[in-house]
Amino acid sequence: MATEPAVKSIQLSHRTITLIGRYQEMEIDLLDRQTLLFLFRQMLRLRRMEEALMQEYHPADEMRCPMHFCIGQEAVPAALSLLVEPEDYLFSHHRSHGYYFAKGSPLRELFAEVYGKETGANGGKAGSQDISHHASRFYSGAILSGAVSIAVGAAFGLQIRKSRNISIAGFGEGATDEGAFWEAANYAGLRRLPILFVCENNRYATYSDQLKRQPNDNICERVVTFGVRTRRIFGNDVVKAYLTLREEMARVRGGEGPGLVEAYTYRWNSHVGPEDDNVNNYRPASEIQFWKENCPIRLLQEKLEAAGYLDSQTLGRMEREIAAEIAANFQFAKESPFPSAGDWRAMNWDDSSPLADRLLGAQSRSEFDQSQPEARLEPY
Amino acid sequence: MATEPAVKSIQLSHRTITLIGRYQEMEIDLLDRQTLLFLFRQMLRLRRMEEALMQEYHPADEMRCPMHFCIGQEAVPAALSLLVEPEDYLFSHHRSHGYYFAKGSPLRELFAEVYGKETGANGGKAGSQDISHHASRFYSGAILSGAVSIAVGAAFGLQIRKSRNISIAGFGEGATDEGAFWEAANYAGLRRLPILFVCENNRYATYSDQLKRQPNDNICERVVTFGVRTRRIFGNDVVKAYLTLREEMARVRGGEGPGLVEAYTYRWNSHVGPEDDNVNNYRPASEIQFWKENCPIRLLQEKLEAAGYLDSQTLGRMEREIAAEIAANFQFAKESPFPSAGDWRAMNWDDSSPLADRLLGAQSRSEFDQSQPEARLEPY
Amino acid sequence: MSRLLTYAQAINEALRQSMELCEDVVVLGQLVDYKSGIFGTTTGLVDRFGPDRVQDFPVSENLMTATAMGASLTGLRPVIVHQRLDFMLYSLDAITNWLALWRFKSNGHSNMPVTIRAIVGKRWGQGPQHSKSLHAWFAHLPGIRVAVPATADDVKGLLMESIFGETPAIFVEGRTLFSMTAHVPEQPYRVRFGQATIRRPGKDVTLVAIGVIVPLALRAAAALDKQGIDVEVLDPRTLSPLDVNTLCESVGKTRRLIVADHGWTSFGAAAEIIARIAEILGDNLRARPVRFCLPDSHTPMSMALEDQYYASDADLVSAIQKMF
Amino acid sequence: MSRLLTYAQAINEALRQSMELCEDVVVLGQLVDYKSGIFGTTTGLVDRFGPDRVQDFPVSENLMTATAMGASLTGLRPVIVHQRLDFMLYSLDAITNWLALWRFKSNGHSNMPVTIRAIVGKRWGQGPQHSKSLHAWFAHLPGIRVAVPATADDVKGLLMESIFGETPAIFVEGRTLFSMTAHVPEQPYRVRFGQATIRRPGKDVTLVAIGVIVPLALRAAAALDKQGIDVEVLDPRTLSPLDVNTLCESVGKTRRLIVADHGWTSFGAAAEIIARIAEILGDNLRARPVRFCLPDSHTPMSMALEDQYYASDADLVSAIQKMF
Numbered sequence A, B: 001m002a003t004e005p006a007v008k009s010i011q012l013s014h015r016t017i018t019l020i021g022r023y024q025e026m027e028i029d030l031l032d033r034q035t036l037l038f039l040f041r042q043m044l045r046l047r048r049m050e051e052a053l054m055q056e057y058h059p060a061d062e063m064r065c066p067m068h069f070c071i072g073q074e075a076v077p078a079a080l081s082l083l084v085e086p087e088d089y090l091f092s093h094h095r096s097h098g099y100y101f102a103k104g105s106p107l108r109e110l111f112a113e114v115y116g117k118e119t120g121a122n123g124g125k126a127g128s129q130d131i132s133h134h135a136s137r138f139y140s141g142a143i144l145s146g147a148v149s150i151a152v153g154a155a156f157g158l159q160i161r162k163s164r165n166i167s168i169a170g171f172g173e174g175a176t177d178e179g180a181f182w183e184a185a186n187y188a189g190l191r192r193l194p195i196l197f198v199c200e201n202n203r204y205a206t207y208s209d210q211l212k213r214q215p216n217d218n219i220c221e222r223v224v225t226f227g228v229r230t231r232r233i234f235g236n237d238v239v240k241a242y243l244t245l246r247e248e249m250a251r252v253r254g255g256e257g258p259g260l261v262e263a264y265t266y267r268w269n270s271h272v273g274p275e276d277d278n279v280n281n282y283r284p285a286s287e288i289q290f291w292k293e294n295c296p297i298r299l300l301q302e303k304l305e306a307a308g309y310l311d312s313q314t315l316g317r318m319e320r321e322i323a324a325e326i327a328a329n330f331q332f333a334k335e336s337p338f339p340s341a342g343d344w345r346a347m348n349w350d351d352s353s354p355l356a357d358r359l360l361g362a363q364s365r366s367e368f369d370q371s372q373p374e375a376r377l378e379p380y
Numbered sequence C, D: 001m002s003r004l005l006t007y008a009q010a011i012n013e014a015l016r017q018s019m020e021l022c023e024d025v026v027v028l029g030q031l032v033d034y035k036s037g038i039f040g041t042t043t044g045l046v047d048r049f050g051p052d053r054v055q056d057f058p059v060s061e062n063l064m065t066a067t068a069m070g071a072s073l074t075g076l077r078p079v080i081v082h083q084r085l086d087f088m089l090y091s092l093d094a095i096t097n098w099l100a101l102w103r104f105k106s107n108g109h110s111n112m113p114v115t116i117r118a119i120v121g122k123r124w125g126q127g128p129q130h131s132k133s134l135h136a137w138f139a140h141l142p143g144i145r146v147a148v149p150a151t152a153d154d155v156k157g158l159l160m161e162s163i164f165g166e167t168p169a170i171f172v173e174g175r176t177l178f179s180m181t182a183h184v185p186e187q188p189y190r191v192r193f194g195q196a197t198i199r200r201p202g203k204d205v206t207l208v209a210i211g212v213i214v215p216l217a218l219r220a221a222a223a224l225d226k227q228g229i230d231v232e233v234l235d236p237r238t239l240s241p242l243d244v245n246t247l248c249e250s251v252g253k254t255r256r257l258i259v260a261d262h263g264w265t266s267f268g269a270a271a272e273i274i275a276r277i278a279e280i281l282g283d284n285l286r287a288r289p290v291r292f293c294l295p296d297s298h299t300p301m302s303m304a305l306e307d308q309y310y311a312s313d314a315d316l317v318s319a320i321q322k323m324f
């Protein structure tokens, strides 16, 4: 394939990336069989889960919340899932399923959540785009860049407690349109916080091309000037993703300060929901085709098969296990009861104060002398 | 002075700048005598005006508003004052006097404004930190980076009207802490807007050193990655400031897209008011000394005298003219009446609508069919 | 001549006609230039007026607002759109520290005729970050006008009034209204701010219904009619300015007041309306005034909780019955 | 043991004691670590607790709020400070889209005990960008507590209650109170949210005074006493939760209500208080309720205009006289 440039020879960008044709550079030799199979299995699980949710979404209409699927973007979550520690914090945006999955948060609680059930991760209060799972330190939310900022705060908390854990923020290139993102980068760089920024650059924010919103496709070049190390990778190469994230997470964990990994990838579906949004005519067919051909699962599968690590029997077993897991999750979700509202106040305010009860006495009532003058301001 | 590095040989930064000792690189040959004298006169006018305001501020206590003086930072405003056109827009921050001056807005209205008089630029509603003068297209405000964003909007307006005028935003390095600033840079770069960003880097935001707030003293390196041309200069060299701003304004005016000039400079006074804020012990005495020795006015004055462009007689005349002007401004301000409140509603809302009156007819009353169903939402 | 148009079509027509009438009108907002066009409200505009005047904006809400403001200084009359009001929260500095006080601070020398459209999600799992309606906040701000149009004809007239007026305005548009129709005049016309409309005259109780609640209020009124309770449904159409005269006239007549609002109860718009009446009419009421608003809670996503969070026609009916 | 402390000293003591009691307490804010220490309220803390726990923050208000939030997830109890409430407007996304709804959205699994201090300027030419008080906005938000402490003893107790409580709180601190003194107990103590205090008992009229207005209210009450009008001055101390019981008891007794507030009149906190009373007590009042608030206008800088914008003791006296 002499006419197609290797990814190494081009400056990675969504404008140039389709030039590489079929991606050929995955280096599976860098990982052992077990890790490779685990990565593969995780990607497949995530893919099948998303497919199943999509399938059920309409016309059943029992999952009534906006849902942003991540089909095509499985490599980064799968890689993260092997690397993130239980005590690490992981924050994500609206396209949350992959990150929820990566954090090892219980999937049946995700299913129950999107069905709006009491057993959902948030008892049905959040849905797909706002899901969180406090016990496993996973949080998401639908306001762009908002969770990135909070992730920085978690990193600050970890830093001053001298924890070896880290904070991870997953988001899309769209979030970097927001000023909030740059405040986060600046402060992370300033304090050398233990945070890893993971930017899945899938070119679009909803329908809007990155170059309609930013002068250049150069998030790494920008972020590095804010004191944050950056790495740019072809994000559908799960081996690359795994190795890069592993390295960067180790550095962040080791006190080397914040890093950012920008992974070029692509969502196959419409921005939100399983509907097709091609009516907006924003993505060239050839681009979609390029990315489908370079499906992260397929790229690895071919390598695994060629290496003799994966045969159809193993694959079949995997598929069956995954299907069973998904079926069980659906069953759990569907059979779970709906929540009932109860006390709106208690849902929103916690009026208990165990710590204050322990530390603080009651006040003796005092008088206020009303004859005294109020302050007269100075310039500041 | 072989031991002192020339400014050219160092990477300009507040950490390195004092190494240059006495600044020697002003090139007055690049400008004609008249321009040089005008620049000198403008700096002197601004200096004397600020000194006079400071003098009167306390204990007279008739100017009751926070006031951020710009003594030490006269070079950029003086240079701008020769370059900005009446139809250009100029926006500034809380340290507004220099920019107001640069735009050629009527100084007596500034004096009256800070006295809170009816004849003030804003009828006494705004004061020093919020002053504006609509007729001369000058606007300021005390919320960091806020006016920079609005300046971008003016540039957009000028662009789509294909005007040859430009928008200029003056601010300090502190404003670049705000995410709002980076949204502005991004959009200016994206649309190649006719805007010039002028950053007077005086090292501190109130008392806080830039390096306490930002990982590096590298605003130019950051901004350029957002698609905005950048230039970094020693901001007390008024010739350099003039030439750089002239070049950049010409490029912006010529449709070459946005630019930023970062001028390293220093305020001699406390952050706000004429009081001394050294109690906060945030600036080394040697630094203050460096900057006073490299006073922008003195640097030029010495060159002018050496070149025989300025003698004590001319200087004396200038001083007298300026003193007379200032005295007249004080008199105007002091003799002007205070405003009276009147109609709060009309001050805040304009209920007139001349354009609507011209373009729109009255509506015929219609009925609403209450039996129709409300929309049922889709994911989006 | 008027035709039945949906609320979304009426907005679209208002924008198109405004842009035709005056080339200073520009529309900024994420995705305004795609076919789906913000629920159809901006569809087709870019083909007609080009990408300078119909502009997909970066996801930078604070800057978008400031851009509109700066542009208005050069004589433009920008309309900006937020697909959800929640996204607009990034822009509250621009609105509150700059836009709202611009006229005041300029001593009346400079206005910023900027129109901000904010769409409020409701139900179908929008959840807590896609369904807030903060019209009470905006109405608290001096220098800002706030419209809560409920019908297609009102939204067109108010939008054009705002675009060609001199004071900035925020439009809070209930998403569930978008497919509802009304007769909308073809020609450009105005609906003035500060003029309430009586959507249904009645003598027993004044039901003030704000924005997206209007259809529900009318349905409840129809149901109560059958039970012999004659409800006057008052739609203020704008909260700032608020038409206090029409309000007082109505309550002076019915001497009963209930305010139905799609905002949180406490410190909300209904409090203002009740306080105004209390200040002016004092103890002239035959029943205690009632607030019929959202609970003081963020929005749950689950449909089961939505059913409890959002009131039904029947809930309003029974709230009104209790006043008798 | 209690001593006379200024309001600023009481805040300083609350912070210092809280940081001593618990190493999870951190203070973030621009310039908190300089000698001038935000009007003295943070002076000395950095020397005692070091720069990690007392941190000068970049001028990035949105991030500062989010940083406090994220830090609270790791168990910290951050206090953040805004030298002016106006600066905080950049952070309204963090507050409204995240902090306020965090507990709700997490289904009660996760709280964010973040305390936000916002200082409100008044007079001496603060002008429109340095003097806004948006307590009514904050009180409208589910999931946020709002304190408006008027005295040194209250501000210490409420601050400590907030720091060691579980729900985020916003403190609106009137700058003109900072030099006023009260007897402040030495030991750490709590003042609970949602408990109003009667600052002066009276029988003729209930004067609800919010935050910075309290001293003015007390002076007006003293003046009216001489004229035979016995004013009960009720200080709610917190707006969210609001102590409706004490309010109703007082107004039930006096049957006259005036609310004095340092916020804009329309859609403000006074409207809520009047609406609550109207809902609960109905026509049991002897006079129409009255709002004594700022005009619906941004703040003028000129001292001449300030004198008209900010009410005097005499204005309040005459407003109350008119109720009789």
Ligand SMILES: Cc1ncc(C[n+]2csc(CCOP(=O)(O)OP(=O)(O)O)c2C)c(N)n1
Pocket (backbone or CB within 6 Å): A068, A094, A095, A142, A143, A144, A171, A172, A173, A174, A175, A176, A202, A204, A205, A206, A271, C030, C059, C061, C083, C087, C090
């Ligand atoms: C503050 C804010 N503005 C606008 C939106 C609407 N919105 C939802 S998703 C999205 C695009 C996000 O793009 P990106 O960050 O690249 O993530 P992707 O969807 O591509 O994974 C937008 C603009 C939002 N959620 N929040």
Ligand SMILES: Cc1ncc(C[n+]2csc(CCOP(=O)(O)OP(=O)(O)O)c2C)c(N)n1
Pocket (backbone or CB within 6 Å): B068, B094, B095, B142, B143, B144, B171, B172, B173, B174, B175, B176, B202, B204, B205, B206, B271, D030, D059, D061, D083, D087, D090
């Ligand atoms: C949003 C906001 N946050 C905080 C402040 C308080 N403040 C006033 S001036 C200032 C420092 C500004 O520094 P810089 O931008 O460098 O300008 P300089 O004063 O040095 O000229 C700060 C933090 C403000 N005005 N606005």
Ligand SMILES: [Mg+2]
Pocket (backbone or CB within 6 Å): A172, A173, A174, A200, A201, A202, A203, A204, A205, A206
């Ligand atoms: Mg994207």
Ligand SMILES: [Mg+2]
Pocket (backbone or CB within 6 Å): B172, B173, B174, B200, B201, B202, B203, B204, B205, B206
């Ligand atoms: Mg500075």
